[in-house]
Amino acid sequence: MSLRASSAISRHEFRVMFTDPSTMIFLLVMPLFMVAIMRGLFATALAAQGYEGANGSEFAVPGMAVGFAAFGVSFAGFSFFRDHGWGTWDRLRATSATSVDLIAGKVFPTVVMTVTQLGLLFVLSKPLFGFEVTGSPAATALIIIVLALSLSAFGMAITAVSRTMQQLNAIGSVGAFGMAMLGGAWVPVASMPHWAQTIAPIMPTYWAMRAFRIVILESGTVPDIVGPLLVLIGFGLVFTLLAAAKFRLEDTKAYYG
Amino acid sequence: MTVVLHIEGLQKAYGDVVALRGVDLDVAPGQIVSLLGQNGAGKTTIVSIVAGLRRPDAGVVEVGGLDALSRGAEVRKQIGLAPQDLGIYPVVTVRQNLVLFGRLAGLGEAELRARIDEVAEALRITDLLERKAGTLSGGQKRRLHTGIALLHRPRLLLLDEATTGADVETRGHILELVRQLADEGSAVLYSTHYLQEVEILGAEVALLDAGRVIVRGGVRDLITAHADPVVELTFSGEIPRIDVAAKTTEDDHRLRITTADPAATLTTVLPQIPPGSLGSIEIVRPSLEAVYLTLTGRRYEEADQEAEHVAAG
Numbered sequence: 102m103s104l105r106a107s108s109a110i111s112r113h114e115f116r117v118m119f120t121d122p123s124t125m126i127f128l129l130v131m132p133l134f135m136v137a138i139m140r141g142l143f144a145t146a147l148a149a150q151g152y153e154g155a156n157g158s159e160f161a162v163p164g165m166a167v168g169f170a171a172f173g174v175s176f177a178g179f180s181f182f183r184d185h186g187w188g189t190w191d192r193l194r195a196t197s198a199t200s201v202d203l204i205a206g207k208v209f210p211t212v213v214m215t216v217t218q219l220g221l222l223f224v225l226s227k228p229l230f231g232f233e234v235t236g237s238p239a240a241t242a243l244i245i246i247v248l249a250l251s252l253s254a255f256g257m258a259i260t261a262v263s264r265t266m267q268q269l270n271a272i273g274s275v276g277a278f279g280m281a282m283l284g285g286a287w288v289p290v291a292s293m294p295h296w297a298q299t300i301a302p303i304m305p306t307y308w309a310m311r312a313f314r315i316v317i318l319e320s321g322t323v324p325d326i327v328g329p330l331l332v333l334i335g336f337g338l339v340f341t342l343l344a345a346a347k348f349r350l351e352d353t354k355a356y357y358g
Numbered sequence: 359m360t361v362v363l364h365i366e367g368l369q370k371a372y373g374d375v376v377a378l379r380g381v382d383l384d385v386a387p388g389q390i391v392s393l394l395g396q397n398g399a400g401k402t403t404i405v406s407i408v409a410g411l412r413r414p415d416a417g418v419v420e421v422g423g424l425d426a427l428s429r430g431a432e433v434r435k436q437i438g439l440a441p442q443d444l445g446i447y448p449v450v451t452v453r454q455n456l457v458l459f460g461r462l463a464g465l466g467e468a469e470l471r472a473r474i475d476e477v478a479e480a481l482r483i484t485d486l487l488e489r490k491a492g493t494l495s496g497g498q499k500r501r502l503h504t505g506i507a508l509l510h511r512p513r514l515l516l517l518d519e520a521t522t523g524a525d526v527e528t529r530g531h532i533l534e535l536v537r538q539l540a541d542e543g544s545a546v547l548y549s550t551h552y553l554q555e556v557e558i559l560g561a562e563v564a565l566l567d568a569g570r571v572i573v574r575g576g577v578r579d580l581i582t583a584h585a586d587p588v589v590e591l592t593f594s595g596e597i598p599r600i601d602v603a604a605k606t607t608e609d610d611h612r613l614r615i616t617t618a619d620p621a622a623t624l625t626t627v628l629p630q631i632p633p634g635s636l637g638s639i640e641i642v643r644p645s646l647e648a649v650y651l652t653l654t655g656r657r658y659e660e661a662d663q664e665a666e667h668v669a670a671g
Contacts (some may be wrong), residue, residue: 106461106462107459109458109460109462110458113450113454113458116450117447117449120449120450122601186445187446187448188441188445188446189445189446191406191409191439191441192445193443194410194411195409195410195411195434195437195439196439196459196462196463197431197432197434197462197464198431198462349414
């Protein structure tokens with residue numbers, strides 16, 4: 102792998118990304134809006150679980166952040182399809198960049214974007230909603246980074262199996278909804294039907310929410326979240342293996358149709 | 359002779375369709391070899407395989423002495439490719455397009471800036487460097503597309519139908535720059551179906567037909583060796599019986615007579631033609647087109663249309 106090649110691609114991807122920041126703005130503003138609406142509801146739920154004095158943002162902020170981060174996972178995929186549509190994919194392949202350089206260069210901006218999105222939500226929520234992290238900020242940052250990597254790996258996996266942009270959109274949206282709802286990001290797992298509670302752990306978001314809960318509500322530190330983090334890393338590895346098994350540089354990705 | 363590109367026994371099929379049936383080809387430093395052939399003759403397949411975009415079914419491809427299949431990344435460092443279809447990022451500026459591919463080619467920042475200025479000037483796009491590529495005209499986009507390929511002075515330049523859809527001015531600038539790069543020592547494999555460009559570039563020709571190189575050589579050598587003028591007579595109905603001491607071929611209502619002396623041939627032939635049956639007379643002068651006609655028995659444009667018809671069908 103060449104750091105020079107992958108960083109050249111990443112820098113270019115950021116440049117392309119910033120030519121139309123509307124999606125990034127949406128993924129930042131929308132969860133804040135949702136937190137403003139939902140946190141009152143979650144305050145009651147948290148109180149019922151014994152967290153007296155919670156204002157609801159303790160669940161709403163990480164929940165909305167995780168849910169909307171899941172919606173951003175298709176971003177890396179879009180960049181592959183877009184390159185096929187612009188005719189630049191073959192040009193990139195004909196350079197000395199290896200397949201790892203190409204993929205790393207394209208996925209890295211998505212990881213950074215997800216980390217930034219989650220980080221900004223946490224930071225802005227403090228003055229806006231009185232959001233407090235009772236535990237370790239380092240642990241919070243670690244969850245954010247591992248979650249971003251895991252979701253980006255999921256994005257690559259669905260890119261690898263999608264042949265058209267429409268397929269990527271469909272699989273990405275269903276996957277994001279599934280992860281947000283069943284993973285307990287938008288509704289506390291304890292409030293979900295029994296069958297949903299049973300399958301919730303198959304979602305990576307479930308483990309991210311569990312880790313956030315430990316840090317935000319239970320004053321957790323890094324050692325306290327090792328378990329959920331390892332599971333999250335495991336999800337990331339499975340998605341990466343799936344992407345590696347299915348992704349072919351020479352596959353045609355239809356930008357339209 | 360030291361060669362930059364060495365191709366031997368290259369074969370490729372797409373399902374039942376055989377694209378290459380054993381292509382042999384060498385390109386030396388400073389040499390422009392024009393892959394010439396109708397649509398579907400295998401030009402793009404050869405370029406794609408050399409660039410590492412497709413894998414051959416059999417054969418050897420070496421660039422600078424390195425096996426292109428097993429040492430792809432090293433080989434691609436030496437290559438500049440302008441694919442047939444336009445490949446630029448429309449949402450960023452012309453300069454940013456060049457910067458990305460210059461960096462990927464390993465150019466340092468100072469060298470990259472200098473090369474961007476040089477290439478932009480040669481292609482007359484200096485004033486457009488800060489414009490978004492998507493806002494350029496078709497010809498300007500084509501210049502950028504080609505400029506990306508030769509920014510890093512590649513040892514082997516692969517141009518696949520580089521001037522397709524380009525206006526006369528753009529075509530001139532591109533050909534000039536290609537010639538210049540070859541003069542500086544780059545080997546150029548130039549796939550085209552414009553015979554005129556080959557003559558302008560003074561390129562060597564590798565004539566492809568049905569997945570094989572059927573002839574290779576300099577334009578003048580080929581014309582001398584294979585191209586006598588051809589008198590083409592088109593009739594309104596059946597071709598009448600005509601006695602002529604020359605090679606003839608018939609195709610629908612056309613009679614083609616290959617002759618060193620068209621005037622003398624016409625003097626002999628015209629009196630034998632029944633009044634009212636002759637539609638037109640055309641003398642195809644010695645040229646690459648005549649070489650193609652002699653070697654394949656088809657006119658170049660016809661072959662192209664035929665291939666397009668098959669592709670469309």
